[in-house]
Amino acid sequence: MSSHTKTIRVDTLARVEGEGALYIKLAGERVVDVKLKIYEPPRFFEALLRGRHFSEAPDITARICGICPIAYQMSAIHAIERALGTRIDPAVRLLRRLFYCGEWIESHTLHVYMLHAPDFLGYQDAIAMARDHRAVVERALRLKKIGNRIVTLLGGREIHPISAAVGGFYKVPRKQQLQELVEDLKWALDASLETARWSASLEFPDFEQGYEFVALRHPDEYPFNEGRLVSNRGLDIDAAEYEDHFVELHVKHSNALHSVVRGRGSYLVGPLARFNLNFDKLPEVAQQVAREIKLVIPVKNPFRSIMVRGVEIVFACAEALRIIREYEPPTVTRVEVPNQAGVGQAITEAPRGILYHRYAMDEKGLIIAAKIIPPTSQNQKRIEDDLRDYAVRLMAWPLEEASWKCEQAIRNYDPCISCATHSLKVTVERAEADGV
Amino acid sequence: MSSNATYKPRIAVFKFASCDGCQLSLLDAEDELLSVAAAVDIAYFPEATRAMLKGPYDIGLIEGSITTHHDAQRIQELRRQCKTLVTIGACATAGGIQALRNWKDVDEFIRVVYATPQFISTLKLSTPIAEHVPVDFELRGCPINKHHLIELITAALAGRKPNIPSYSVCLECKRRNNVCITVARGVACLGPVTQAGCGALCPGYDRGCYGCYGPMESPNTTSLANELHLLGQSDAQITRAFRGFNAWSWQFRKTSEEYEHK
Numbered sequence: 001m002s003s004h005t006k007t008i009r010v011d012t013l014a015r016v017e018g019e020g021a022l023y024i025k026l027a028g029e030r031v032v033d034v035k036l037k038i039y040e041p042p043r044f045f046e047a048l049l050r051g052r053h054f055s056e057a058p059d060i061t062a063r064i065c066g067i068c069p070i071a072y073q074m075s076a077i078h079a080i081e082r083a084l085g086t087r088i089d090p091a092v093r094l095l096r097r098l099f100y101c102g103e104w105i106e107s108h109t110l111h112v113y114m115l116h117a118p119d120f121l122g123y124q125d126a127i128a129m130a131r132d133h134r135a136v137v138e139r140a141l142r143l144k145k146i147g148n149r150i151v152t153l154l155g156g157r158e159i160h161p162i163s164a165a166v167g168g169f170y171k172v173p174r175k176q177q178l179q180e181l182v183e184d185l186k187w188a189l190d191a192s193l194e195t196a197r198w199s200a201s202l203e204f205p206d207f208e209q210g211y212e213f214v215a216l217r218h219p220d221e222y223p224f225n226e227g228r229l230v231s232n233r234g235l236d237i238d239a240a241e242y243e244d245h246f247v248e249l250h251v252k253h254s255n256a257l258h259s260v261v262r263g264r265g266s267y268l269v270g271p272l273a274r275f276n277l278n279f280d281k282l283p284e285v286a287q288q289v290a291r292e293i294k295l296v297i298p299v300k301n302p303f304r305s306i307m308v309r310g311v312e313i314v315f316a317c318a319e320a321l322r323i324i325r326e327y328e329p330p331t332v333t334r335v336e337v338p339n340q341a342g343v344g345q346a347i348t349e350a351p352r353g354i355l356y357h358r359y360a361m362d363e364k365g366l367i368i369a370a371k372i373i374p375p376t377s378q379n380q381k382r383i384e385d386d387l388r389d390y391a392v393r394l395m396a397w398p399l400e401e402a403s404w405k406c407e408q409a410i411r412n413y414d415p416c417i418s419c420a421t422h423s424l425k426v427t428v429e430r431a432e433a434d435g436v
Numbered sequence: 437m438s439s440n441a442t443y444k445p446r447i448a449v450f451k452f453a454s455c456d457g458c459q460l461s462l463l464d465a466e467d468e469l470l471s472v473a474a475a476v477d478i479a480y481f482p483e484a485t486r487a488m489l490k491g492p493y494d495i496g497l498i499e500g501s502i503t504t505h506h507d508a509q510r511i512q513e514l515r516r517q518c519k520t521l522v523t524i525g526a527c528a529t530a531g532g533i534q535a536l537r538n539w540k541d542v543d544e545f546i547r548v549v550y551a552t553p554q555f556i557s558t559l560k561l562s563t564p565i566a567e568h569v570p571v572d573f574e575l576r577g578c579p580i581n582k583h584h585l586i587e588l589i590t591a592a593l594a595g596r597k598p599n600i601p602s603y604s605v606c607l608e609c610k611r612r613n614n615v616c617i618t619v620a621r622g623v624a625c626l627g628p629v630t631q632a633g634c635g636a637l638c639p640g641y642d643r644g645c646y647g648c649y650g651p652m653e654s655p656n657t658t659s660l661a662n663e664l665h666l667l668g669q670s671d672a673q674i675t676r677a678f679r680g681f682n683a684w685s686w687q688f689r690k691t692s693e694e695y696e697h698k
Contacts (some may be wrong), residue, residue, distance in 0.1 A: 004694045013482070014483075014484075014486065014488070015482075016483070017456045017460075017483060018450060018451075018456060019482075040453075041452070041453045041504050041558060041564075042503075042558060043453055043503075043533075043534040044532075044542075044546070044549055046538060046549050047532070047537075047545035047548040048536040048537060048545070050548075051646045052676065053673075053676065056676070057452050059646065060533060063457075063532075063533050063681065064455060065455050065456065066454075066455040066456045066458065066460045066579060067456060067457070067460060068459020069457070072664065098510065108544040114484065120487075121585075124485050124487040125485030125486065125487065126484070127470070127473045127478065128485075130470060137470070141466040141467075141469065141470075142466070144464075145464055145466040145467070148464060148466070156637045156640070157637060158464050159457040159460060159579040160578060161627070162455060162638050162643070165643075167504065170642050170643040171640075171641040171642045173645075262539065361516070396698075407486070411684045416456075
C-alpha cells in the first residue's frame with residue numbers, strides 16, 4: 001500500500017455534447033476509483049412518448065440529441081415500421097442511407113477537427129487551432145457544411161430535420177436537386193482523403209485494449225439502418241433479441257444507465273467497432289486509404305478512432321456519390337401506415353455507435369411503451385475501463401497534463417451526454433496523503 | 437459596446453436541460469464562425485472549448501430548461517454574471533418537450549426510466565428561464581435559426597435591437613408562394629398561431645407546421661383549434677398538437693388543457 005494518492009478531477013468536461021465530469025483516484029500504482037459522472041438532468045423521453053401517436057416519435061426522439069437527430073429518426077422509424085409490417089419503396093431506402101451519410105460527414109467532421117484534434121495538437125479549441133492551422137480548420141468547416149447540405153436538402157434543416165417519416169419522407173428531392181450536390185461531394189471526397197491522411201500524422205500514445213466490438217453487419221454494405229448485431233466474441237443476433245443479450249445497470253454517479261453484455265461486461269460501439277467488423281464492406285477508396293495510413297484491423301488503440309472517423313467520412317462521401325448516381329425518385333414517397341397494435345425493435349448506426357429503439361403501440365397507433373438505448377450509455381462503462389488502465393500510466397505526469405490526457409481518452413468516444421441521459425465533468429485527484 | 441476599440445464583448449454559453457442543438461447552431465454557422473470568433477471573446481462555451489473563463493460576461497446565451505434544484509440556483513447566479521441574458525430555443529424559452537412531464541406524475545416518470553429512482557434528483561416541472569430570472573431577449577425555435585443567432589450577436593455588437601420577426605408562419609408561406617395546405621388539402625397546420633422563423637419549412641415539405649417556434653404574438657389558438665376540429669381532428673389530436681416542443685407556453689397550454697378536458 002502506497003502512501004501516495006492522487007485525484008484527477010475535471011468538473012466540466014469540454015468538447016463533448018452535454019454535461020459530465022470525471023473523477024479518478026489513484027493510490028500508488030493503482031487506480032482505486034474511476035467515475036465518469038453524468039450530471040446532465042434527465043428528460044424522461046421514454047415516459048413522455050407514452051400516449052403519443054407513432055407518427056410523432058421521429059420528431060420527438062430527434063430532440064434527444066441536436067448532434068445526431070437523424071440517428072434518432074432512423075431508429076424510431078425502423079422500429080415502428082417493423083412493428084407495423086410497413087414495406088417501403090426501395091428509393092426511400094436509398095434516400096435514408098444518403099440522409100445518414102450527411103449526418104456522418106457533419107458529425108464526424110465536427111468531432112475530428114473541432115472536438116478531438118485540439119487535444120492532439122495542444123489547443124484549447126478549434127478557434128485557437130485556426131490561428132496556426134487556418135487551412136485545416138477552413139477545410140473542416142467546408143466539409144462539415146457539405147454534410148449539412150445533404151441533411152438540409154433531404155430534411156429541410158440541419159438540426160431536427162422535418163421530412164423523415166414512418167413510411168418514407170414527406171417530400172423527396174428531384175433527381176436534379178441531388179445532382180447539384182455532386183460537385184461539392186467530389187471536393188468532399190478529396191477533403192476526406194486528406195482528413196484521413198492528416199489524422200495519421202498526429203501522435204498516438206501506445207495504448208491498446210482487448211475490446212468486445214459491437215456493431216451492425218449487413219451482407220452487402222457498410223451498415224447504417226439494417227443488419228444483424230455482431231461482435232468479435234461471437235454475438236450474432238437480430239435487433240429483436242437485443243434486450244436478451246444486453247443489460248442496463250443504474251449506477252449512483254450517473255444519470256445515464258450503464259450497459260453491459262450479459263455475462264461478459266463492457267463493450268465498445270462506434271467507429272472502431274464498425275470498422276473492425278465491416279472493413280470488407282467499405283468501398284475500395286476507403287479501404288485503400290485505410291491501408292495507406294496503416295490502419296490494420298483490428299484497431300485496438302482507441303486514440304486512433306480519429307483516423308477511423310476520417311476513413312468513415314471517406315466512406316460516407318463515396319456512398320453519397322454512389323446513391324446520387326443510382327437515384328430515381330420513389331414511386332411512393334410515403335406509404336400510408338394504418339393504426340394497429342404491434343411491437344418492434346430496430347438498431348441503426350449513429351455516428352457514435354448503435355442506437356436501439358423499441359416501441360409498443362395499441363390499436364389506435366398510440367405508443368404504450370418505449371425503450372431507447374443510445375450509444376454513449378453503452379460506451380460509458382467501456383470509457384471507465386479505458387481510464388482505469390490509462391490513468392496508471394500518467395502517475396508521473398503533472399496533474400494538469402494528466403487531466404487533459406484523461407479528457408482526451410474520453411473524447412476518443414465522441415461521447416454525447418445529452419443522449420446518454422436522455423455532461424461530462426473530469427476529476428483527477430492527486431494529493432500527497434498518507435494511508436489510503 | 438465600448439469606446440475602447442480593442443474591447444471585445446465576452447460571450448458565454450450555458451446549458452440546462454436540452455439536446456445541445458441550439459448551441460450547436462453556432463458551430464453550424466460554418467461561414468460565419470471564424471469571423472464571429474474574431475469579433476467577440478468566447479469566454480465560456482464548454483461544448484467547443486476547454487478554456488473556461490470566469491464572469492462577468494457581456495452576453496450570456498442560455499440553452500435548456502430548469503428541471504433540478506441545482507439548476508434553479510445556478511440560473512440566479514448566472515443572471516448576476518451576465519449583463520445581457522438571452523435564452524436560445526424552445527427549452528429555455530418555453531420549457532421544451534421535457535415540459536410534457538408538467539401534466540404527469542414525475543415520480544412515475546422516473547420509475548419508468550430508471551431502475552433505482554432514489555438516485556435521481558429532479559423537479560416536478562420543467563420551466564422556462566423567464567419563470568426564474570428576468571430575460572433580456574428570447575430566441576425562439578426548436579432548434580433556433582442560426583441566422584437569427586448571428587443577427588442577435590451582430591445586433592449586440594452594434595448596440596441595436598435584433599431584427600427578428602414576431603408574425604406568424606402564414607406570412608412566411610405567402611412569401612414563399614406556398615399553396616395553403618390546410619385550405620387546399622385539409623392538412624392540420626399550426627402555422628396560423630406559430631411564430632415565424634423557420635421559413636415555413638413544413639408546409640414547403642407537404643406537412644403541417646408543428647409549432648417549433650411557439651406561439652406568435654397574440655395568437656388565436658381557440659379559433660385555430662375550432663378549425664382543426666372542423667377538419668376532423670379529435671379532441672385528443674388537438675390536445676397533442678398544442679402539446680409539443682412549446683407545450684408550456686401559456687397560450688398553447690391553455691388550449692391543450694381545454695381540449696384535454698372536453
